[in-house]
Structure formats: structure tokens, C-alpha cells
Amino acid sequence: MFTIKEIPKISEAEWSIMKVLWEKSPLTSTEIIQALKEVTSWSPKTIHTLISRLVKKEAIGEKKESRLKSFFPLVTEEECKSTETKSFLKKVYSGSLQMFIANFVKDEKLSQNEIEELKDILDGKKDS
Amino acid sequence: MFTIKEIPKISEAEWSIMKVLWEKSPLTSTEIIQALKEVTSWSPKTIHTLISRLVKKEAIGEKKESRLKSFFPLVTEEECKSTETKSFLKKVYSGSLQMFIANFVKDEKLSQNEIEELKDILDGKKDS
């Protein structure tokens, strides 16, 4: 039997941790704290708390090979992005990517350049 | 002096109320409850609570002309969508629409038709 993996809800602050671990893993808490030092001003204690919560949610796993625990993602970045995107589109744009893009073009005033770039991305020529 | 309007944070459930009021306003709480009956299964009490919270956040206003209060948005749909979109892009895609679209194309497997439609939208031919 397979257990279907639920994508846990990852809060704003927790996303920062996940990003670090998706970038490189496994990492010890100290390493995570180091990496985040450049991006946030959280106390190490706060980061420890966030890590524990992610472990509890089973978004990341821990292993203890040496005497230090290290942590690694249990969910992929793609899964999380996809889940997050769907819930955002549902909440704000009735689930419609079209509506999202249309509004974005209208309200955020994309430049012609950006529009061309996006069209290229849509065509799969996604260098830029 | 102008007071700069802060866009308050609007929770998932509160968005449902806002959508109703953006659609048509002012409405009394009873009318809001009616409108939401078709979409949710919330108790009227729950809806009253959500309405009060939105008033407190100054996302909606209230006026009492007849004996019943009626409610109306104080923030526009565009403002809220824009705020929400930015915070989503920041959290998940480092603020980059390009990255978002690229990932979406890759992971959500858009059909050729959808891609063409999006390109039309980007070009401003947004009937469809």
C-alpha cells in the first residue's frame, strides 16, 4: 500500500526555511541559521521553532548521523509551489490563470518588453 | 493631509464576503448571508463574525439608514488582488511573474490552446 502524501500547509516564515533546504540539503540547524542570517533577522531560537514545526508537519525530515541532526525536504518545491499556486488562484481569481494574467496585464502595467518575454516563456523559449 | 490607505490583510474566508460586496453593494447582512448560502455552508453567525472583523479592519464600511445596517467595500477589488498577488509572488516565486509563468507552463502542463489564449490576453485581445 502507498500512503498518499498530503502537502502540508507551509506558512510564510516556514517557506524561507524550505527555500534554504531546497537549495541544498541536508543541512544542520546551524547551517540553516547561517543561510537565513543573510535574509532575515530572526533569532536562532525562532528558526529552531520553525524547523521543529516543519518536522512535525512532515514537510522536512531529520536524521542524526553524527551528533548533529540534519534536515532535508520531504516535499518537493514543485509540489509546494503547485499547491500554493492553486490555492492562491482559487482564492483571488476563482481558480483562473487567464483571469490572473488578464488582471495583471491591466493593473500592473506590464511593459511591451515584459509582455514579449512572457510570450517567449509561454512558447517554451524560456532563456532570457 | 491625506491618510494613506493601508490594504488590510483579508483572510481566505473573508475574501468570500468581499467578493459578494464587490459584486453588489451596499448590502445588509441578511443579503450577504443569502448570497453566500449558495457558495458556502456557514452559519449566519459565522458570517456576522466575518463581517464584523472586516468592519474592524476597515476593509468594509457600514451605514445605518433604515433600521438595518448595510455594508460596502472600502477597498477595491483591484487593490486587494494586487496586494495579494504581490505577496504570493514574493513568497513563492521570489516576486517574479516570469518565474511563476515558467513554472506553471512546465508543471501544470498547459495545452497549446491555453497557451495561445494566454498570448492573446497578453496582447490585449482579451475577449475569449
Add this chain to the structure above:
DNA sequence: AATACAATACTACACATGTAGTCCAAAGTT
């Protein structure tokens, strides 16, 4: 070995959110 430091575990605490329930007063119903 004793001490200091640091990793992990456990606790704290206010505010947000989902989801209602209670109480009171005004309005409509019999």
C-alpha cells in the same frame, strides 16, 4: 574533572482565523 557553550526539547504568549454560541432589544406575528 569542572565549566562553558551550544543543540535540542519544551514552554510561552499575543494575535489571527475558522467556526460558532449567548444575550439583548427591536420588529413582526397571533
Add this chain to the structure above:
DNA sequence: AACTTTGGACTACATGTGTAGTATTGTATT
């Protein structure tokens, strides 16, 4: 007029989140 219903104010309560602090214990240092 008494009774019922309902809007609105206030209260409730578990869980999530941001943001740490304390306690314990094993390791590193002198």
C-alpha cells in the same frame, strides 16, 4: 400584549503563526 425571530454586540475556543525564552544535556575547553 405576549411570543418569536433576528440583527448586532459580545464572548468562546481550538488551532496556526510569529517570535522568542527556559531547561536540559552532551560536547568542547581549560
